[in-house]
Amino acid sequence: MSLLVLVLAVGAACCLGFGFVLQQQAAQRAPLDDFLSPRLFLDLMKVPRWLGGIALMVAGMALGAVALGQGRLSLVEPLLATNLLFALALSRRQTRQPLGRQGWAGLGLLAGGVTVFIVAGEPRGGGAPTGPLRHWLIIGAVLGLALLLTTCARRARLTSGPMLLALAAGLLYGVQDALTRVSGERFAQGGFAGLLTGWQPYAVLLLGVTGLLLVQSAFETAPLRTSLPALTAAQPIAGIVCGVGFLGDRLRTDAGALTWEACGLLAVIGGIVLLGMHPAMPQGAPRREPVRELQPQ
Numbered sequence: 092m093s094l095l096v097l098v099l100a101v102g103a104a105c106c107l108g109f110g111f112v113l114q115q116q117a118a119q120r121a122p123l124d125d126f127l128s129p130r131l132f133l134d135l136m137k138v139p140r141w142l143g144g145i146a147l148m149v150a151g152m153a154l155g156a157v158a159l160g161q162g163r164l165s166l167v168e169p170l171l172a173t174n175l176l177f178a179l180a181l182s183r184r185q186t187r188q189p190l191g192r193q194g195w196a197g198l199g200l201l202a203g204g205v206t207v208f209i210v211a212g213e214p215r216g217g218g219a220p221t222g223p224l225r226h227w228l229i230i231g232a233v234l235g236l237a238l239l240l241t242t243c244a245r246r247a248r249l250t251s252g253p254m255l256l257a258l259a260a261g262l263l264y265g266v267q268d269a270l271t272r273v274s275g276e277r278f279a280q281g282g283f284a285g286l287l288t289g290w291q292p293y294a295v296l297l298l299g300v301t302g303l304l305l306v307q308s309a310f311e312t313a314p315l316r317t318s319l320p321a322l323t324a325a326q327p328i329a330g331i332v333c334g335v336g337f338l339g340d341r342l343r344t345d346a347g348a349l350t351w352e353a354c355g356l357l358a359v360i361g362g363i364v365l366l367g368m369h370p371a372m373p374q375g376a377p378r379r380e381p382v383r384e385l386q387p388q
Contacts, residue, residue, distance in 0.1 A: 096162035099154050100170035106151030108177030111306075111319055113144030118310035126248055127241075127256075127308045135307065152299070159268060160275040164334030165214035165342060168268065168327035169205040172359055175323045175366050176201065178315070188371035197365030204358030211351030212342040214334075229336040230266055233329050237262040241305065253313030257321035260305040264322075265329025267298040269338060320367025324360050 117138040118131075125131035135141040151174070158167045176198065183190065190198070237259040244255035270291045278286040286292055309318040334340035342352060366372075 093162060096158050096167065097170065099158035099161065100167050101173065103151040103154035103158060104171050104174040105177045106147045106154065107171070108174035108179075109181050110144040110147030110151060111174065111310075111322075112178050112181045112315065113140050113147065114307065115310040115315045115318075117141035117144065118307045119314070121307075121311045123312070125308075126312060127245065127304065129304065131304065131307055131311065155268065156271050156275065159272040160279075163214045163216055163340045164269055164272055164338060165212065165331045165340040166209060168265070168330035168334070169208050169355075169359060171268075171330075172323050172327045172363065173201065173205065175319060175363055178319060179366050179369060179371055182315070182369075183371040186371045188369070190371075191369075193365055194369050194371070197362045197369065199362070200358045201362030201366060204355045204360075204362055206355075207358065208352055208355030211348050211355060213348075215341050216339060226337040229333060233262050233266050233332065248308075248312055253309040253318045254321045256305045256309040257318040258325045260302040260309070261322040261325025262329045263298045263302040263305070264326045265331075266333060267295055267302065268326070268330045269333035270295050270298070272338065314372070316367050316369070316372040319372070320363045323367070324363045327359070328356070 117135055117140045120138075121131055121134050125134055155167065155171060158170075179194070182188075240255045240259040240262075244252040244259070246252075247255070274286060274289070274291045274295060277289050277291065281288075306318070306322065309322075331340075335342060342348070
């Protein structure tokens with residue numbers, strides 16, 4: 092694994108984790124009638140803290156895009172999942188909660204799972220990208236699942252809705268990462284002309300805006316511990332599926348390697364859940380009745 096890819100991916104995770112905390116702190120005060128409405132962006136743009144969180148998120152996505160240009164999607168995605176560690180670090184600083192057994196266990200599972208998956212799978216290139224049929228089948232299946240989750244979230248927005256929205260956003264971000272890598276390859280081969288004549292960069296923008304709306308709606312209606320773990324778990328899984336499914340990423344596929352890869356991913360998900368439920372993660376303010384005012388903070 093390249094040291095540059097490691098530094099870029101972890102730097103991206105840091106920016107994303109810090110940005111998510113700031114975004115949720117602002118979004119939880121937004122009017123409830125903005126749920127899944129573009130009007131939510133208009134309200135949140137008045138809040139400096141949210142703008143700071145968005146700036147960090149954009150920086151993280153830029154670093155992630157550079158990392159994807161230097162390394163395989165199946166390698167970068169597990170590293171991006173460590174954004175939850177940085178979110179917890181900022182939350183701990185604000186709440187002054189000790190890490191405790193739960194925090195150390197989650198940290199060990201997440202870091203260990205990422206390491207086991209990378210060592211066992213040895214993500215690498217070399218596989219030929221698949222044809223358009225498989226390409227569209229995989230993207231369609233992931234986007235269809237995201238749409239189903241969003242539809243279910245509308246019916247249960249104050250119960251399981253935030254978690255379902257975060258899962259849907261994570262799936263969209265995973266596909267976005269895959270298309271970001273394709274866009275980078277088009278740019279490397281044909282410059283801006285090659286980039287802008289393809290559909291991928293426009294899909295990246297559309298997926299990013301849609302995912303952002305889902306994430307902010309999840310942050311608006313539930314504490315960070317409810318939404319961020321689901322987002323963090325879904326994104327690398329979707330990204331790895333796209334990378335191996337149609338981008339030519341290769342993982343070891345012998346029985347022993349597959350077993351360790353599965354164990355690594357399960358450990359990552361377990362660590363994400365433990366860290367996401369840590370007492371240091373913001374629990375959010377009590378829910379409000381729908382109002383139109385949103386005070387800057």
